[in-house]
Amino acid sequence: MxxxxxxxxxxxxxxxxxxxxxxxxxxxxxxxxxxxxxxxxxxxxxxxxxxxxxxxxxxxxxxxxxxxxxxxxLAQIPSADGFAEEPAADYGAEPAPPSESHRLDEAFARIRSRKLRLLAIRLVEAVAADGKGEAESKSADASQANP
Incomplete structure (x- = not known):
């Protein structure tokens, strides 16, 4: 293999x-x-x-x-000779640090209601899609200091 x-x-x-x-x-x-x-x-x-x-x-x-x-x-696998001639486009979105992704995954897994899980997905998608997801408020920074 x-x-x-x-x-x-x-x-x-x-x-x-x-x-x-x-x-x-x-x-x-x-x-x-x-x-x-x-x-x-x-x-x-x-x-x-x-x-x-x-x-x-x-x-x-x-x-x-x-x-x-x-x-x-999953880390990007280095391309060998094959069908992909050019690297994939970078859309400018930086992935969340692993610790933040892990916290989000853990919190999401604790939501038992399918309806609430779907609502949480829509909320995260809306924040990510509006283009303002990059700005952090001072209160968010303060709450991050003591999770």
């Missing part, structure tokens, strides 16, 4: 383990969703086996996360 694929498999497995931990689910709970053994979930989590696109889709739907959750934070 190419090293790049192994890196992706490990990352996706780490994200599955993180999500499972946040939701306080056992490997057997995830195994039931996918119709596999709990040992297979361990193989997915350590990256020795690859989750299929179908399995990732089922997990995202059943666990209430976007499909891209499993790939968030």
């Amino acid at each position: 190419k090293p790049e694929l192994a890196q992706v498999n490990r990352h996706v497995g780490d994200r599955l383990r993180l999500l499972r931990g946040k939701m306080r689910l056992a490997q057997k709970d995830i195994a039931l969703l996918l119709g596999v053994s709990h040992q297979q979930i361990g193989n997915y989590e350590d990256g020795s086996d690859r989750l299929t696109a179908g399995a990732l889709f089922i997990l995202s739907q059943r666990l209430g996360v976007d499909l891209h959750f499993f790939f968030e934070g």
Whole structure:
């Protein structure tokens, strides 16, 4: 297996383990969703086996996360000769620092109501889309000092 694929498999497995931990689910709970053994979930989590696109889709739907959750934070894989001739466009948005993303992930995972989760998603999307999401108020800075 190419090293790049192994890196992706490990990352996706780490994200599955993180999500499972946040939701306080056992490997057997995830195994039931996918119709596999709990040992297979361990193989997915350590990256020795690859989750299929179908399995990732089922997990995202059943666990209430976007499909891209499993790939968030994945380092850019250096391109080799192939179809992509030019690097992807930079849209100017800096990703949130890992500590902030982690806090947001943890808080979101504690929201049990699907309706409230969707409302939270819409709120974050609105703040990000209005172009004013860069400005921070002094009160926000003060509250960040003592989370």
